[in-house]
Structure formats: C-alpha cells, structure tokens
Amino acid sequence: MSRPADKTIIAAAKKEARARRTGRIRRAAAILGVAAFLGPFGAIYAKQSGIGTQTVADAVKSVETTLSPSDNGSPAATASPSSSSSTNTATPAPVTTQQS
Amino acid sequence: MSGEASLTFDCFGSTCSVHVIGDGLAGTPEQAVAWARGRLLAWHHQFSRFEPDSELSRLNANDSPIVHVSHVMARLAKLVADAWLLTSGLVDGTMTGAIERAGYSGDLGRPLPLRAALANAPARQPAAGNPGSGAAHLDVDVRARTVARPAGVRLDSGGLAKGLFCDILADTLESHAAFAVDCAGDVRLGGHGGFARELRVASPFGDEILHAGEHAAIAAATSGIGKRSWLDGEGNPAHHLLDPSSGRPAFTGLVQVTALAPKASVAEVCAKAALLSGPEGARRWLPDGGLLVHDDGGAEAIAATGTREWPTTRQAA
Numbered sequence: 170m171s172r173p174a175d176k177t178i179i180a181a182a183k184k185e186a187r188a189r190r191t192g193r194i195r196r197a198a199a200i201l202g203v204a205a206f207l208g209p210f211g212a213i214y215a216k217q218s219g220i221g222t223q224t225v226a227d228a229v230k231s232v233e234t235t236l237s238p239s240d241n242g243s244p245a246a247t248a249s250p251s252s253s254s255s256t257n258t259a260t261p262a263p264v265t266t267q268q269s
Numbered sequence: 270m271s272g273e274a275s276l277t278f279d280c281f282g283s284t285c286s287v288h289v290i291g292d293g294l295a296g297t298p299e300q301a302v303a304w305a306r307g308r309l310l311a312w313h314h315q316f317s318r319f320e321p322d323s324e325l326s327r328l329n330a331n332d333s334p335i336v337h338v339s340h341v342m343a344r345l346a347k348l349v350a351d352a353w354l355l356t357s358g359l360v361d362g363t364m365t366g367a368i369e370r371a372g373y374s375g376d377l378g379r380p381l382p383l384r385a386a387l388a389n390a391p392a393r394q395p396a397a398g399n400p401g402s403g404a405a406h407l408d409v410d411v412r413a414r415t416v417a418r419p420a421g422v423r424l425d426s427g428g429l430a431k432g433l434f435c436d437i438l439a440d441t442l443e444s445h446a447a448f449a450v451d452c453a454g455d456v457r458l459g460g461h462g463g464f465a466r467e468l469r470v471a472s473p474f475g476d477e478i479l480h481a482g483e484h485a486a487i488a489a490a491t492s493g494i495g496k497r498s499w500l501d502g503e504g505n506p507a508h509h510l511l512d513p514s515s516g517r518p519a520f521t522g523l524v525q526v527t528a529l530a531p532k533a534s535v536a537e538v539c540a541k542a543a544l545l546s547g548p549e550g551a552r553r554w555l556p557d558g559g560l561l562v563h564d565d566g567g568a569e570a571i572a573a574t575g576t577r578e579w580p581t582t583r584q585a586a
Contacts, residue, residue: 260273261273261290261464261465261466262273262275263467263469264286264456264466264469265451265456265468265469265470265471265478266454266455266456266468266469266470266490267470267471267473268454268473268491268492268493268494268495268496268525269281269283269453269496
C-alpha cells in the first residue's frame with residue numbers, strides 16, 4: 170500500500186510524462202504543417218531552377234534592378250544580346266502586323 | 270529604361286520576332302527571346318500539316334473517334350470549335366480538305382500580284398458558314414487533353430494557331446517589363462512596365478505602312494488574301510481564305526482586315542470573320558477597333574466600340 174507522498178510523486182511523474190508526450194506531438198504537428206506548406210513551394214522552386222527560369226521573387230528583384238532610376242537609359246544598363254540576331258534599342262521596337 | 274533584346278527568325282513559312290525588356294519568369298531579356306524562339310520553332314514542327322510526323326498530321330490521320338493530344342493541341346482544337354460557334358461557321362478551322370482541293374497542299378512560292386488577281390477574281394460576295402461542317406461536331410476536353418470528332422474531320426492550324434501561340438507566350442512574358450511577340454503577323458504586346466510600343470499595319474499592296482498607333486498592351490491580327498495566293502487548275506486566282514459555304518476562295522470586297530483585341534487568338538478570329546463578311550458586315554467583328562483595306566486599296570480605320578454583338582464562348586457553348 171503506497172503512502173500519500175508516493176501518490177503525489179507518481180502523479181507528478183505521470184503529469185510530466187503527459188506533458189512530454191503532448192510537447193512531442195505538438196512539435197511533430199508543427200513540423201509536419203510547415204513541411205506540408207513549404208514542400209510544394211520547394212518543388213516548384215527546384216523545377217523552375219532546373220529549367221533555367223527564375224522564381225517570382227528573383228524576377229521581381231531583377232526587374233526592380235533593371236528599372237531603377239540610377240541606370241535609367243544609361244549605356245551601362247543596355248542589355249547585351251547573347252545571340253548575333255539580337256539587337257539593343259533604348260525604346261521598345263515597333264512591330265508590324267501583316268498578313269502572312 | 271534598360272535595353273531591349275530582340276530576335277527575328279523564319280518560322281511558319283514567314284517571319285517571326287520577339288522583343289523583351291526586363292527580367293522576368295523567362296529569365297533575362299536575352300534568355301526570354303531565345304526561349305520564345307525555341308517554343309515557336311518547336312510549335313512550327315508540331316503543328317505543320319506539311320510534315321507527316323507532326324502532331325497535327327498524326328491527329329488528322331488518326332481514325333479513332335477520340336484522340337489524346339498535347340495540351341497545346343487540345344487548346345488549338347478548342348479554339349477551332351469556339352471560333353466556329355462564335356462566328357456562326359464563318360471561321361472554320363476544319364477545311365483542310367477544301368484548302369488542299371483548292372490547291373494549297375505545299376509550299377506556294379511567290380504570291381500572285383494582288384491587283385492582277387483581283388482583276389480576274391469572280392464577283393464579290395460575303396462568305397457564309399457551312400452548318401454541316403465537321404467543326405460543329407468537334408468535342409474537345411482541354412483538361413483531359415482529348416479531341417473527339419467524326420471520321421474524316423481534319424484540323425488546319427492556320428492563323429488560329431499563331432494567335433494562340435502569341436497568347437501562350439504572353440502568359441509568361443507578362444512578367445517582364447515589356448514584350449512584343451510577332452508571330453507571322455499576329456502580334457501581342459504587353460508587360461507590367463506599361464511601356465508604349467508602336468504598332469504598325471502593313472499594306473497588302475506593297476511595303477508601305479497604312480496605319481500606326483502606340484499601345485502598351487494589346488493584340489492585333491491581320492488576315493488577307495494577298496500573300497498565300499496561287500492560280501488554281503483552271504487558271505483562276507485562288508487564296509487561302511475559303512468561303513465555308515462553297516469551299517472556294519472568298520472574294521468579298523476586302524483584301525485585308527486588321528483586328529485589335531485583348532488576345533491575339535481573339536484578334537485572329539475577328540480579323541478572319543470580318544474579312545469573310547465583306548465591307549458591309551465587317552464592322553461588327555471589330556469591337557476593339559481595326560483597319561479595313563478595300564479592293565481598291567482604300568484603308569478605313571474602325572474605332573473601338575466595345576460593343577460585342579456576337580456571343581461569348583460560354584453563351585455560344
């Protein structure tokens with residue numbers, strides 16, 4: 170037969186064990202939730218990187234850099250074409266619609 | 270504004286060009302124009318009816334009532350079906366047999382001199398739809414990527430495909446500051462920067478520019494009878510825009526129509542429908558404006574009304 174003091178110790182131990190289990194479950198749930206949320210983004214990021222295109226965040230940063238006032242219209246900001254077929258102009262080139 | 274990367278190249282039996290300013294989802298401007306060029310050249314082989322191994326040729330040769338196709342092919346087939354419904358059969362992308370019988374079954378070479386062709390053309394009259402067309406029975410599920418059609422119905426990519434390609438490229442290039450895609454005359458302009466670009470309309474009678482305007486975001490398509498033309502077996506002038514009701518080249522009194530629209534595929538449908546309707550009926554197909562060129566060379570600018578008398582796709586379906 171256990172004494173009242175033992176019961177108190179056992180109850181405290183059980184309470185502590187329960188708190189540990191609850192903590193583990195909470196952490197696991199949080200990790201799973203974050204992974205489930207970020208996973209698809211990571212997959213898309215990896216796919217975009219694999220095919221040589223940029224993520225939206227990179228694209229926005231690049232456009233902001235390209236269009237910043239400091240390089241507005243300056244020769245240094247002019248893109249150099251990777252192909253001999255490319256040309257550079259300071260303003261959008263005109264396009265012509267015609268029957269083909 | 271930073272510089273613009275541009276590429277001009279042969280494609281679809283004509284010339285295409287792509288212009289991009291600013292980085293975006295397709296990378297740097299140089300990467301973006303190279304990517305767009307690669308897509309267009311790939312589509313050229315995929316959608317040519319002159320290449321026996323193209324997806325279009327394999328679809329047309331397939332006897333199965335339902336055929337699984339690529340996503341872009343499904344979108345083209347859906348566009349063919351929608352265009353037929355929207356225009357009451359005027360724009361019919363299933364007239365492959367008729368165009369071959371009319372004499373367009375390979376490279377055409379130099380076109381006929383337009384004024385001489387017009388002088389020898391039959392009496393002018395507006396075209397009309399063919400209620401018995403195979404397009405009426407075209408059933409497309411874009412999600413499932415299936416095309417169902419009666420036996421013998423063959424799709425012709427034609428101008429509709431070029432408009433569609435412009436729109437598909439635009440979905441990605443919209444993330445750049447400015448872009449222009451000229452897909453053998455079908456044009457799409459846009460970009461988030463709002464930069465205005467000059468859009469010109471070429472004359473069907475020569476190299477001169479008939480009209481020019483500045484736009485930041487718009488689509489335009491030009492349909493005409495001057496470029497893809499030939500003499501048929503009886504020595505009569507022929508061209509690639511057929512009257513669906515007769516299966517013969519349409520001479521309506523208009524030699525060229527340019528249509529403006531939010532999307533290039535819509536502009537292409539509008540331009541064709543307007544040209545086939547003739548001078549009296551053309552305006553109703555140009556709710557976003559356009560340019561008519563009459564047989565006598567006279568150009569008539571049509572202001573945008575925003576009034577669409579024709580049904581939307583959903584209403585038509």
